[in-house]
Amino acid sequence: MESSAFPELEESHEENKQKKKEKGAREGGKPEELAPSRSPDSEFEVTDHLKQEKGPTSEPPPRNDIRPQSPGSGERDSGATLAEPNAALSPPPSKPGTEDPPQVRLDPQGLAPPTTPEQNFDEISEAGELQPSHLEQVPYERETTPHLIGSEESSYLSQQPQYLLQDLNQDINPPEKPASDIFHHDESNSTFGINKPELGLNQKGASEPTAPNNLEIAVQNAKAYLLKKSNKSGLNLYDHLSKVLTKVLDQRPENVVDIIENISEDVKKSHFNKKLDTLQDEHEIPLAYELAEKQKSLFLHGNLEGDQEQEDEIAETPLPNIMESAFYFEQAGVGLSTDETYRIFLALKHLTDTQPLHTCRFWGKILGIDRNYIVAEVEFREGEDEEEIEEEDNIEESEADEEETELPKSSYKGPQVIPKEENRTGANKYTYFVCNEPGMPWVRLPSVTPAQIVIARKIKKFFTGRLDAPIISYPPFPGNESNYLRAQIARISAGTHISPLGFYHFGESEEEEEVEGGRDNYEKNPDFEGIQVTELVESLSNWVHHVQHILPQGRCNWFNPIQKSEVGEEEEEEDEDEEIEEKREEPDNSEQELGPPLLTPISEDLEIQNTPPWTAQLSSSLIPQYAIAFLRSNLWLGAYAFSDGKKFENLYIGWGHKYNSDNYTPPLPPLVQPEYPSGIEIKEMDDPTVAEEEAFQTAQENAVLESGKTKEIEEGDDDDDDDEDEDDDDDDN
């Protein structure tokens, strides 16, 4: 054995060289490289134990799976061999913080200087415990152990996969001579590589019963130590090393040994980054949950009521059957998805439960930039109309202002503000509630004023989705987005709400009196028999508007702004009525504005630039028996109406703007106003130019000379006159 010691030493040096080579060009399985790099040098000098090391390496790749076993077996062997020395050297030299495994390993290395074995023990122990689980960690160990020669042997040897430990044991064991095992090794070493795996297995089998407990404990202790978390960062070495090596193996960078510290740092950094991601995720999800919570309340609301109320609900409810309408609209290819419609349905139910409503209808959806609006058209019950308190507050405030100011009041009276129509009449016949999403609380829209409608006709703006957003436009819109929304809703309703002819008719009680401006009330016709669907599609005269047309003034019912006296508005109205009936023009500029009366067929609608105002289609051409008539407005894109002959419904889903095939041109600012009327006294003229001034001056001088001359002629003598005349003539010339 001693004779082999030298070759062993030499071999170890060669091994070092080879390992250095390997470090430079590691690829994949380390043992595989060991074979080619070593083979030229070490074959001759290879002792049996080296052969044993190489044995697994020289095997073809398919046997790689067996390879771990041989290191394992090697480990066990070493463990086995170590066990005895362990028993022999029971009191190990104390080590700070090390556990049994290092002590186990200490024994074979007891010959080596006491300091270095610590490092070796760590390495070896690491090699020992890690090997079975992570072959990849070997290079790490290699790098961190460039050490003393005496321990070098053992250290370098230990850096190899487990079978190196056999060398260790073999190096150290000879002096100690646990003869039996060594002889075992020798015998096995003397055989050729082909038998190595089998030997490995045999060795494993042989060594198992001897000291599994110690080895396992050693392994577990080492692993536990590596898994110990650091106080500062919460990382543990085991995981970190495995991540680093996984990353290295995935990316396969060049000169990895030089950049391994950076890789380690990066891995630590990425660990930190992941934490941030989880934080972000937590923030994002709650929004969806909040909305789901709100919508959940919609679903639960109905269960709170008692039985009696349920009967009431079933009997008479202003709630329309939206699902039914949605079904019909879907036949035509229009509408929202089913669950959105259902949610809107529930939201409307919530509205009808909380507000005292007479009728309620899903008016439609208006799209906006940030958010959309869902609009419900309601009519309050008689007497339960909630008057807007804000107006009263405003009046009070304005009165207070008037009392405070003592400044001179201007006598300017602007054009009279046309008053808005009363609630329940004209454009304010219905009240509208909006919400952004079903489940959000319903907000009531204010009544619309004629001024708002007039200006809404002149501007075209997208809705943002926030009711309090300002409308910046020219001409300046009096109000914010809620007013603009209300105005557009009024216009759309007036323009596109239609019903089959005969569905509504005028009530008979109102026949006698002529209401000014036309009738504005209609009733459902109980005798309505329905119209054939095909007829509804073919002829537009079968459809009528049932919402009053809005006059250019902004109201449905004409309001005369001229008031002859402040007394007796009623009298004036009567006078005006008479005048209107007689169809006389008013003395001032205002004429009565007439619009098409209620319940005019839509065939009377004007065309817009050669396009018909409505497009009528059957919902399905394939199955006409059950098809419904479906109308689309070309004037207000997004307005739809359907009817199956008996029932009908209107809907609007769109951006809320009128269609114009030409471009929108904003109105120009008005001309500059004159400051004063041009008259005789004050007349604006251009200043005379210099030439004109000079001409004027010479003309004046001539005039003076002329008059002087005539005087001289009268007074002067003949000679003088002749002379003067001549002179004058000369002068004049």
Added chain:
Amino acid sequence: MDSESLLLSLELASGSGQGLSPDRRASLLTSLLLVKRDYRYNRVLFWGRILGLAADYYIAQGLGEDQLGERKSLYSLNCMEWSLLPPATEEMVTQTSVVKGRFIGDPSHEYEHIEMQRTTEGEKTYEDEVMIQIKEESRLVSVIDQIDKAVAIMPRGALFKTPFGPVHVNRTFEGLTLADSKKLSSYFHFVEPVELKNKSLLEKADLDPSLDFMDSLENDIPKGSWSIQMERGNALVVLRSLLWPGLTFYHAPRTKNHGYIYVGTGEKNIDLPFML
């Protein structure tokens, strides 16, 4: 939207109010499959619907292997019989840009446009009124082309470019994250890039050449021409174009579902600057 996930896509895009009736849907499902087989397309997209006065056009597009390559457009009036449309040329686009108003719905309809042409004979110049007939079909082609170039969009990562040039669907696309889905920069125009070359080197350094090879929506003019909204809580992000009203793009974050559909009159909203 992909014809394979047609029903789901229609459901997700229904927030804009326009969808398809059940019989159209059923017809589309069958006819698009047949189209794919007959024309041997790699992918068939249901592009959308152009509303005409008398009838509507249903448009589908077929893509070959290269997603950014040539796209064939087909139209149908009843979702069953599809006719191939000729590819758009620049001349066609300029010629049809003078036509205003709605589509009629009849592909053979001809718009009459009067143009003043000057003919010089010797020294005299005559101005003649020349009546130019423009077919509705060519108008349809140019409108589809314009809409595609302007507002057809894809989320970032849905397509990737191979080093050889062809662009493929990214099968590992997991969807945008919630934070990304609210940013305009996560969406790209589904056309050959125009502005990408003009980016500075600094900006290009951050880009991944396999994913960022198209123009993003950030630099669209006018600013604000896209409306991004989250529907159903945060479960669906919907982009609507304000320049071509009717174009709806939907995407469910963290899933593969995305697509766009155009349902509208086929007219550009030139009033956009006034409306913002």
